[in-house]
Amino acid sequence: MENQTWDLVVVGGGINGAGIARDAALRGLSVLLCERDDLAQHTSSASTKLIHGGLRYLEYYEFGLVRKALQEREVLLRLAPHIIWPLRFVMPHDASQRPAWMIRCGLFLYDHLARRELLPGSVGVDFARHPSGSPLKRGFKRGFEYSDGWVQDARLVVLNALDAAEHGATVLTRTACIAATREQGLWRCTLRDASGAERTVSARALVNAAGPWVDRFLREQAKVRVSQSVRLVKGSHIIVPRMFEHSYAYIFQNPDKRIIFAIPYERDFTLIGTTDIEYRGDPAQVGIDDDEIRYLCTMSNRYFERQIGPEDVVATYSGVRPLLDDESDNAASVTRDYFLSLDSDEGAPLLSVFGGKITTYRKLAEQAVDMLAPQLGCTRACTSGHSPLPGGDLPQADFAAWFERIKASYPWMPLELLMRYARAYGTRLAKVIGAATSLAELGAEIAPGLYEAEARYLVDVEWACGTDDMLWRRSKLKLHLDAEQVASVAAWLAAYRPAVKARKIALENGAPA
Incomplete structure (x- = not known):
């Protein structure tokens, strides 16, 4: 080297x-x-996990940015349909918020600033008839629905x-x-x-x-x-037990003119965020503070019948956004x-x-x-816009149709596990599963839902070294495990990684493969 x-x-x-x-x-x-x-x-692992144009950026006249992001939204949905998929958002409205005509104009622009082939456009919503209405407070009668994308960031x-x-x-x-x-x-x-x-x-x-x-x-x-x-802006999120049963996400307009999202998350949870706060500390030590937790709970409680408090929060995460310093007056308006x-x-x-x-x-x-x-001296053109990411080479980028076909190939695998593999690895799930024809052939179950075959793949192929690499970034299994189960994964890693290193050194020194 x-x-x-x-x-x-x-x-x-x-x-x-x-x-x-x-x-x-x-x-x-x-x-x-x-x-x-x-x-x-x-x-990059502390985002709201959205592939979106940024509806609220229209308010700051960032039409060029929104158009560019909307164009990329279409590209990314095709490049990685296993880890990126459409998500419908519902925006409740009442008289204290931005006028309805303004929101309709914004949504019209959002629908038409860039070519849109994969996602349906925006519509009005009557909460008495729409499934997203039942969790909301009764005062919210109408709203709007539009499309964006979700990503495993x-x-x-x-x-x-x-x-x-x-x-x-x-x-x-x-x-x-x-x-x-x-x-x-x-x-x-x-x-x-x-x-x-x-x-x-x-x-x-x-x-x-x-x-x-x-x-x-x-x-x-x-x-x-x-x-x-750069201007460092902290964004924090909270994760609480699931607050609604349907598959829609919410975008809430708050009295301070900021917005937060409430998104279905990892089957059993709801993700709520984000904050925008100037940050001057060490980016490696960023974390949510009590005021942020209270703020996110308060904004959620303004809309949902079910009220939450800090005691309901099961997990949090925070990140520092390195935004280009454009001398904006407040963190939320920085480009x-x-x-x-x-x-x-x-x-x-x-x-x-x-x-x-x-x-x-x-x-x-x-x-x-x-x-x-x-x-x-490079004359080759960019091909990243039409070269699928690993596992993303699904026919017509149609995850649902592809998953229906592969279910027949793995009749022995629990459907929930197969879906998680399909979403994480796409067509590469065959490399994870290998020649296995039963759960037993995937190796020991190190923790609930984590078998040795997948753990080996994450270490050998995807650079996983620690428990958070494996259980928080490359998967979200940590949300479903207790401390003892996480310790089991740590123990397995402590035994497996030195063996991998020893084998690599032996191969480099000429030992037979």
Whole structure:
């Protein structure tokens, strides 16, 4: 590795870094992606998990951003129909909120700003006749219904990294870039892994996709000064026991002009969020505070008959959004668009990513590699917009029809387990299941719903190292397990990972496979 000169070193294993690595690898560039923690460990696994245009951004006249996001919504629904799927949202309305005519105009724009083929348009709702009406307080009589998309956000990151790796990229997790300097027309990057071992690699170009740390990386590792900066905004979510039985999600307009979502989550739960709060601490230590929990409960209680309090919260998560600082007066109005800064005045190019949102990550990656391509002598066009992500190559991108067909191939598997595998792995579920023809052949059940076959796949193929990698980011099994069951997974990992490492070393030293 140290003797190779890479076309591109990408620092940061969030959605933008993984997307850029994938785009570049698809174009035939040699790519090394390094992430100091796990893939998607920070901002990219702490989203509201929506692929959406951003209805509320219309209020800030961000028509270009909304149009771009709506265009990408259609693209992503086709690229990964196993982890991204349509979701209908219901917006209750009363006289104290934005006028109904304004909302209708906004929804008309939302339906027509970009070409829409996969999702139905918006309609009015009478809650006396609509299934979404029963959980609401009786004062809400009418509202609106529209479409957006749902995504397993951390899996989206992992699948981008996996596709990059399968097209030749090297992906190093638990590996920090601690220094980067220009030398003789190249970047020399010093990498440090979890054991403390260091190595230095060379690259023709460097991408800084460090998310909340983008400024710090420029100052401390690359020692480069740029005029842009990020504004850190904390977004927190709460998870409570399921508050309604139907499959619709809600978008609530609040008296402070902010909105929150209430979304069906992991079968047994409802996800409520998010907040928008200026953040000045360490992004790695972000967490929800009591005021945020109370705020989300209060906003939920304004709409639902069933009242909740902090004692009902079963889990929380928070993330820091590294938004492009546009000097907006409040955190909620800061733009969700991105800016790509290219510094090539002193030789080897450095591209830094400021801002962005998960829905527009693929377009961001395409534009980033387009900016670097001339300096790398790359003439191949971007193909990321029509190359399915791993597991996403379903006929006509029709998950329901495909799942009906595969059920016949696995009659021995509980339907709930097969559905989880299908949603997580798509057509790659055959690689997880292997030649098994019974539950017993999947290996020991390490914890309820987690068999050794899947656990091995997550470690061997998807870079899982710890329990949260496996149970929180690559799946949400942790929500359904108790502390003893999580400890069982930790014990299995502690035994399995050293065996994997020993086998790898033996193979590198010439032992037979």
